[in-house]
Amino acid sequence: MDGTNRTMTIDLNADLGEGFGRWELTDDDALLTCVTSANVACGFHAGDPLTMRRVCESAAARGVTVGAQVSYRDLAGFGRRAMDVPVPELAAEVAYQIGALDLFARAAGTRVAYVKPHGALYNRCVRDSEQAAAVVEGVRLAGAASATAGPPARGLPVLGLPGSALHAAASEAGLPVVAEAFADRGYRPDGTLVPRTEPGALVPDPEQVVRRAVALARDGELTAADGTLLRLRADSLCVHGDTPGAARLARRVREALADAGVTVRAFA
Numbered sequence: 269m270d271g272t273n274r275t276m277t278i279d280l281n282a283d284l285g286e287g288f289g290r291w292e293l294t295d296d297d298a299l300l301t302c303v304t305s306a307n308v309a310c311g312f313h314a315g316d317p318l319t320m321r322r323v324c325e326s327a328a329a330r331g332v333t334v335g336a337q338v339s340y341r342d343l344a345g346f347g348r349r350a351m352d353v354p355v356p357e358l359a360a361e362v363a364y365q366i367g368a369l370d371l372f373a374r375a376a377g378t379r380v381a382y383v384k385p386h387g388a389l390y391n392r393c394v395r396d397s398e399q400a401a402a403v404v405e406g407v408r409l410a411g412a413a414s415a416t417a418g419p420p421a422r423g424l425p426v427l428g429l430p431g432s433a434l435h436a437a438a439s440e441a442g443l444p445v446v447a448e449a450f451a452d453r454g455y456r457p458d459g460t461l462v463p464r465t466e467p468g469a470l471v472p473d474p475e476q477v478v479r480r481a482v483a484l485a486r487d488g489e490l491t492a493a494d495g496t497l498l499r500l501r502a503d504s505l506c507v508h509g510d511t512p513g514a515a516r517l518a519r520r521v522r523e524a525l526a527d528a529g530v531t532v533r534a535f536a
Contacts, residue, residue, distance in 0.1 A: 298515035310365035313339035313347025362406025
């Protein structure tokens with residue numbers, strides 16, 4: 269997973285729409301003033317039709333790119349529980365989620381411009397080539413279904429961890445891949461994320477998160493949990509929307525990137 273982000277341009281993304289009914293988790297409107305790409309929950313780990321519609325409308329009004337954050341069907345576990353879903357079923361469920369969000373996005377005058385797995389599915393697709401291929405098949409199915417409505421010419425880009433099985437499967441299928449890095453998550457020496465069940469999974473200090481974001485965008489560098497210096501390609505930085513004070517943190521990250529001479533703009 270070696271590589272260096274040698275440009276001074278980067279995308280800033282966050283997970284949005286992670287509520288359900290009267291329960292709200294993310295401060296969507298505040299985050300949409302800071303990020304350039306919105307990973308919108310599609311109803312399987314969080315989100316509901318009205319929430320999806322509202323976030324798409326707000327994102328379109330602010331010029332923020334909309335992405336589908338697809339997940340295992342796991343509302344009770346917020347999509348963070350390990351599951352074994354048969355390949356045909358997972359592919360269909362991924363396509364279903366993308367299609368549902370794209371309806372609301374297009375009604376708001378925009379479209380789903382990329383896809384990012386969430387939680388357990390994201391982590392599973394780092395190493396599991398079979399589940400990764402299922403996600404990619406779902407992305408391709410959704411893209412084919414909306415071909416007449418004008419999807420990207422090469423298909424929907426897939427946002428994920430560089431060097432992952434997901435990116436390998438997407439590249440093999442001819443889909444664009446976008447390398448993601450996390451300023452607020454702990455990393456292992458091999459460039460993968462520290463599981464949330466282990467110590468060091470999250471970076472609680474906002475100042476450290478800001479410093480890490482700048483180092484990733486400007487130098488392509490990050491220090492792993494054990495002190496190893498990693499060289500990481502990063503086309504997009506994620507600030508988790510369910511982190512306490514996420515909007516304030518995202519704003520500080522964006523301001524620090526600007527001060528460091530990094531242009532923040534959407535990749536799609």
